[in-house]
Amino acid sequence: MAEIRINLEPNVNGVLVFSPGDTLRGNAELIVQTPKRMREFYIHIVGEAIANWSSSGCHSTTIYTGKEPLIDFKMTVLGEENGPKFMSDPGAYKCEYAFKLPDNIPYSLEESGWIFDSYSGTIAYRVEAVVDNPYKMSKKIEFIVTRHDDLNLYPELKLPLKIVKQKIFPLFFKNDEILDMIVSIPYTGFSINQRIPVTVEYKNESTVDIRQTVVKFIRILTLVFPKEENPKIKTKESVVCEGRTHGCLAKNSIIIPIELVVPNLSTSNDMFCKVVSITYVIQIVAEIDSAFQTNKKVRIPVTIGKVPIRFEDQVQNNNTQ
Known part of the structure; x- marks a missing residue:
C-alpha cells in the first residue's frame, strides 16, 4: 500500500493564482506502508493548451485535437526515468520543489460551446506527484496563471x-x-x-x-x-x-x-x-x-x-x- 500527498503554497493573497515569473513552491510525499515495487517517484509541473472540435459529415464525424506543450518540468525523487524496477522500503519519502514560471506562457483559459458541432479550447496548468510502478499512480493540484501584459x-x-x-x-x-x-x-x-x-x-x-x-x-x-x-x-x-x-x-x-x-x-x-x-x-x-x-x-x-x-x-x- 502507498499514499501520495502533494502541496502547493498559495500566493500572498492565499489563492493558487500565479503570474509568469512567479516561483511555485511546495512539497510532495510518498508514504509506503509495505514494500512496493516501482520504477520512479517524481514531481511533474505541466502546462498545456488543448484544442478539440468535431466536424460531422454525411456518414461520419471527424474529431480534431491540437496540443501545444507550455511547461514540462520534471524532478525525480526516487529511482530514475525508464530505469529498472526496485523495491522501496516502508517509510515516508518527502521532498520540496521550486520552479519559476516562464515569462512567455499564456493565461489559463477554458472555453467550450456548439457551432453545428462541439468545440473546446483549454489552457491549463497543474503540479502532480507520480509513482511509476509500472502503471502510474498520481495526485495533482491545478493552479491558475494570469497575465498583466504591458x-x-x-x-x-x-x-x-x-x-x-x-x-x-x-x-x-x-x-x-x-x-x-x-x-x-x-x-x-x-x-x-x-x-x-x-x-x-x-x-x-x-x-x-x-x-x-x-x-x-x-x-x-x-x-x-x-x-x-x-x-x-x-x-x-x-x-x-x-x-x-x-x-x-x-x-x-x-x-x-x-x-x-x-x-x-x-x-x-x-x-x-x-x-x-x-x-x-x-x-x-x-x-x-x-x-x-x-x-x-x-x-x-x-x-x-x-x-x-x-x-x-x-x-x-x-x-x-
Whole structure:
C-alpha cells in the first residue's frame, strides 16, 4: 500500500493564482506502508493548451485535437526515468520543489460551446506527484496563471494603421463608378476601459448611397490542429459591442469619427499560444443602399492588454508636473 500527498503554497493573497515569473513552491510525499515495487517517484509541473472540435459529415464525424506543450518540468525523487524496477522500503519519502514560471506562457483559459458541432479550447496548468510502478499512480493540484501584459513592450502597437478598400460599381456603356473607403486608427494596442478612436472616410463617386456604417468589436477564438502539411483551423467569433452611425450620400465625401470603449474582457494571447488563441478585430461595414450591390467590409486587428500604451508626450507631461 502507498499514499501520495502533494502541496502547493498559495500566493500572498492565499489563492493558487500565479503570474509568469512567479516561483511555485511546495512539497510532495510518498508514504509506503509495505514494500512496493516501482520504477520512479517524481514531481511533474505541466502546462498545456488543448484544442478539440468535431466536424460531422454525411456518414461520419471527424474529431480534431491540437496540443501545444507550455511547461514540462520534471524532478525525480526516487529511482530514475525508464530505469529498472526496485523495491522501496516502508517509510515516508518527502521532498520540496521550486520552479519559476516562464515569462512567455499564456493565461489559463477554458472555453467550450456548439457551432453545428462541439468545440473546446483549454489552457491549463497543474503540479502532480507520480509513482511509476509500472502503471502510474498520481495526485495533482491545478493552479491558475494570469497575465498583466504591458503593451509598451511591443513597439509595433504604437504605430498607426490605415486600410484602404475600393468598391467598383460596373455600368454598361459608361465609366465604372468608384467608392473609396478609408479606415484608420492611431495605434493598435489598447487596455481595459480605454477608448478606441477609429476614423472612417468615404469618397463616394458613385450614384449609390451608403445607408449607414456598422461598427463591431469582435472577439475571435481560434483553435488549431497543427498538422504539418494541412493544418486545420476553427474559429468562433462573438460580438463584444457594436454601434451604428450615418453613411454617405451619392457623389459625396465625409469623414466619420467613431469611438469604442474596451469592456472588461480577456486579453489577447496569440503572442504566447498558437493552438488556442484569443484575438480581436474592429469591423467596419458600409451598408450599400442597393439590393443589387454587396456591402463593403474592413477589419482592423487590435491587441488588448492590461497596461496601456504611454507615448513620449505623456511621459514628459508627467515628469514636468
